[in-house]
Each structure stands twice: as structure tokens, then as C-alpha cells.
Amino acid sequence: MSDINHPILVTGAHRSGTTWAGRMLAADADTAYISEPLNALHRPGVFKARVKHWYKYICEENEQEYLPAFQSLLEFDYHLMDEIRSLRSRKDFFRLGRDFMIFYNALERGQRALLKDPFAVFSVPWFAKRLNCRVVITVRHPAAFANSLERLGWSFDFKNLLEQPLLMRDHLEMYREQMLAIKAEDVIGQGTLLWKIIYGVVRKFQQLSSEWLVVRHEDLSLEPVNRYRDLYGVLGLDFTKRVEKTILNSSTSDNPTEVSPKKAHSIQLDSASSIKNWKRRLPAEVIKRIRDITGETANFYYPGESW
Numbered sequence: 001m002s003d004i005n006h007p008i009l010v011t012g013a014h015r016s017g018t019t020w021a022g023r024m025l026a027a028d029a030d031t032a033y034i035s036e037p038l039n040a041l042h043r044p045g046v047f048k049a050r051v052k053h054w055y056k057y058i059c060e061e062n063e064q065e066y067l068p069a070f071q072s073l074l075e076f077d078y079h080l081m082d083e084i085r086s087l088r089s090r091k092d093f094f095r096l097g098r099d100f101m102i103f104y105n106a107l108e109r110g111q112r113a114l115l116k117d118p119f120a121v122f123s124v125p126w127f128a129k130r131l132n133c134r135v136v137i138t139v140r141h142p143a144a145f146a147n148s149l150e151r152l153g154w155s156f157d158f159k160n161l162l163e164q165p166l167l168m169r170d171h172l173e174m175y176r177e178q179m180l181a182i183k184a185e186d187v188i189g190q191g192t193l194l195w196k197i198i199y200g201v202v203r204k205f206q207q208l209s210s211e212w213l214v215v216r217h218e219d220l221s222l223e224p225v226n227r228y229r230d231l232y233g234v235l236g237l238d239f240t241k242r243v244e245k246t247i248l249n250s251s252t253s254d255n256p257t258e259v260s261p262k263k264a265h266s267i268q269l270d271s272a273s274s275i276k277n278w279k280r281r282l283p284a285e286v287i288k289r290i291r292d293i294t295g296e297t298a299n300f301y302y303p304g305e306s307w
Helices: 018-025 067-074 080-086 090-109 118-130 142-152 165-181 187-208 217-222 224-235 241-251 277-281 284-301
Strands: 008-012 031-035 112-116 134-139 213-216
Touching: 008 018, 008 118, 018 031, 018 112, 018 134, 018 217, 018 224, 018 241, 031 090, 080 090, 112 118, 118 134, 118 187, 134 187, 134 217, 134 224, 142 187, 142 277, 142 284, 165 187, 187 284, 213 217, 213 224, 217 224, 224 241
Parallel strands: 008 112, 008 134, 031 112, 134 213
Antiparallel strands: none
């Protein structure tokens, strides 16, 4: 099967660089960027299935709820009337225009779908097997991840995981008591445990297939052109001068070292400098707590010198 027939899935924990990685890989003119169909607040024009939980787990036992919707999405079938019926604001209207043109251009140009969706991370084997996806999983330092959530005030309700019996059975039962013990106001603790859970599962996935690419956000940030060129080669994408310029513009030292919480999804950063922000923000005792909780999983991706 040619690369053009393989959609690309870019996933990993939210706030782990999935948006930047997805946007940079979609700088290839033959690629259509589709954002977060498994987001619980996704637009119905893009993805027809209802998503009740963040980090929805899909496997063969429940795929009948999602497979037709993903097949439709990968055929770039935009559900215009569903979207029109859901409009509630000017922002919704502009999203309709944006998404409709993404789907229209993808059909007209025969583009390859790139799904950027952190909330698909537990479902990687299903995406690879049932949708023939090439998979890229981003990892970000656990202290940087937890600090980002704290800075934005983004808490995480573990009911989203606990209320998914198939996910608990297949991957997360060992974490049940830890999830139940986390306090609602403890954003650092929530982020740290969520990181441990997600990348504990990703480690299991790495043992299933070496074809699923796991990349550290910090490595992309320090050598963006070379690292993305490597990914382009493995994924069968065309690394042009235009692509290189896009990557350089997103990561140059002329960009700010951090984004405002009001622009949480901006990808214009001084990438090399921004990866150090957590070290100056977090007290030593908080860093130690994060390291103690994430334990062996963190040491696998970030050995001693990374702290």
C-alpha cells in the first residue's frame, strides 16, 4: 500500500506538542490537517459520532460506534447540514467555513489525511489496524507537562477514564486507586498521574510495534529541521523548501519563549528556549514529587540528566 493510502495519526498527551508536530507534518502541500475528532467538543461536521469522554478508548469491541464515522472522515465527507444545525455563535460559523474548505481541498487535490488527536492515544493499535494509520506519538517531559496544565488551570477529571470499562480492563486497572485518590484541586498531581498513565501505556505499545514512531518534544524543539526531515522521510512526506521555512518560522529564536495562556494553542515559539521554562517555574520539592510519581516510566524517556 502506498503512503498516500495511509492516513497519519499524531497523538500523545494533550500539551505534549501534538499541535506543533501535526502542523509541521501537515506543511506538506499534499496533506490535510484534521484536528481532534475525538475531542469531546468536536464539531459534528467533521466527525459524526458522539464522544462522551476525554481520551475515549476504541477497540474492536466498541468500534461499531466509531468506525463508520472515521471512514466517512477519511473520505473527506463533510456533514454540512449537521454542522449548520449545531451553529450557536459567530465562532462556530467561521469554523464551519474553515473545516468545509479543508475537506473540499482535500478531495479536490487528493490529499492524505493527517489526524492530530491527543485523545486517540489509548486507541493507537485500533487506528493502526482498522484505519491503516501511520502513527506518531509525542512525549513531553512530565514536569513540563504538569507545569503547563497548572499554568493554564486545566484540571483533569479521572472519571473520564474510570467510566470506560474496556479501557480500565485492557490498560488502566492498576491505576484505579491512584486515580480515585487524586484531589480535585491538585492540578500538578492530576497532570503527573495522567502523564504516568498515558506513557506507561505508550511503553506497552512500543513493544507491540516498532513502526509507531515515538518522538520527544524536546528533541524536536532542539533540532526542528533535522528531526522533522527525518519524520518526513519515514512517513513518505515531501520535505520541500516551503516545509523547511514553515518549520523555521515556527521555532526561531525570534519567537517568544512562552505563549500567553490566552493563546495556549499557538505554535510560534522559540522552541529551544521554551523547553526549559518548567525548571525556573517549579520549586525543587514539586519537581521531586513529579519525579517520584512518574518513576520508571519517566526514567525510560527522561533519564537522570533530564531533570
